[in-house]
Amino acid sequence: MSRPVRQSSALFYRAKWRVFCGWCEPRGLxxxxxxxxxxxxxxxxxFESKRLSVSAIRGYHCALAPVLRQSGIDLxxxxxxxxxxxxxxxxxxxRLPRLPAWDLSLVLRSLLCPPYEPLQSxxxxxxxxxxxFLLALTSARRVNGLHGLLAEVHHSKSWTSMTFSFTPDFLAKTQCPGQHSFxxxxxPALLDxxxxxxxxxxxxxxxxxxxYLHRTRDCRPACSRLLVTVSDPRRAVHPHTLSK
Structure with missing residues (x-):
């Protein structure tokens, strides 16, 4: 039985297949x-004409393999x-991977000072x-995981911890349709x-x-996601904005 494919992966494979078909057509193949x-x-x-990287060409290799396997060619x-x-x-x-150009300790020190503190002002x-930033750091979630968080956050009786959950339609990057949801x-609170x-x-x-929830209470429950835009009209922040 073949493994289910995420919609984003299916779109990726179809795009690569179209490029291959476009290459074959003028050659009568x-x-x-x-x-x-x-x-x-x-x-x-x-590699030579399009100047694609090896990893990009491997993407084409992966996209073509399932179709050509039916013709007896195992790539x-x-x-x-x-x-x-x-x-x-x-x-x-x-190329060797470059280390991040930012210093975590420097960022954390900056978050202790204005304009981020005092937090209430x-x-x-x-x-x-x-x-x-603190949510990304402490949860170690991908951008789409942060985007999928529900605005309804539960806390312990003495506010020593917070529990976060995901929207019903959330699908993680490594998760296929029909698999168990996250x-x-x-x-825990840092005061522990x-x-x-x-x-x-x-x-x-x-x-x-x-x-943050206190500041954004005016757009609840109209927006069910935790992270919303700063400017009006308030709506769920786009994943690209979170990445940036």
Whole structure:
């Protein structure tokens, strides 16, 4: 039984397949019965003419493999294609990953000072930035996970923790349709680890979310998501905005 494919993955595969069909058409080739030699020519075209990276070409490899497997061509085991991709890597070695250009300790120190503190007198924009950053840091969620959080946040009786849950339509990046949905998660208050008179308590997520919910109460329950835009009309913030 084939594994279900997310809608975003299906769109990705179809886009790659259309490019391959567009390459085959002027050459009089049937894309569904292409030979290994013809596939190698296509990958060379992507590498030499389109100047695509090796990882991008591997994306085409993954997109074409399920269709061509029905014609008896298994791209995953073909040694000639494997050798071709090795030559791509030798010709264009991958760049070493660069370390982030920002300093976490510097950011955290900045969040202890104006314009983010005192929190009660900070602007909604600054409260939002501080809340989103602390939420991303403490929850270790992807952007789409932050975007899918419900505005209804539950807290313990003495506000020593907060429990976050997701909207019913939330689908994680690594989750396929029909799979078990992601469960809620709980984050403890920082006061469980530092004293109230210590400056680090200003980095408490529970404290920031309390202030954020208070500032955005005017758009509840019209907007069911936790994170909303700063400007009117208030609506759920777009994932691209969260990334930026």
């Amino acid at each position: 049937d894309p569904c019965s292409a030979s290994v030699v013809q596939l190698a020519d296509f990958f060379l075209f992507l 995953s085991t073909d040694q000639d294609l494997s050798s071709l991709f090795r030559s791509f890597v030798v010709s264009c070695p991958p 900070a602007s909604l924009r600054d409260v939002s930035l501080k809340t989103v 469960d809620e998660f709980t984050i 680890f530092v004293e109230e008179d210590e400056v680090d308590h200003l980095l408490c997520l529970v404290r920031a979310v309390c202030e």
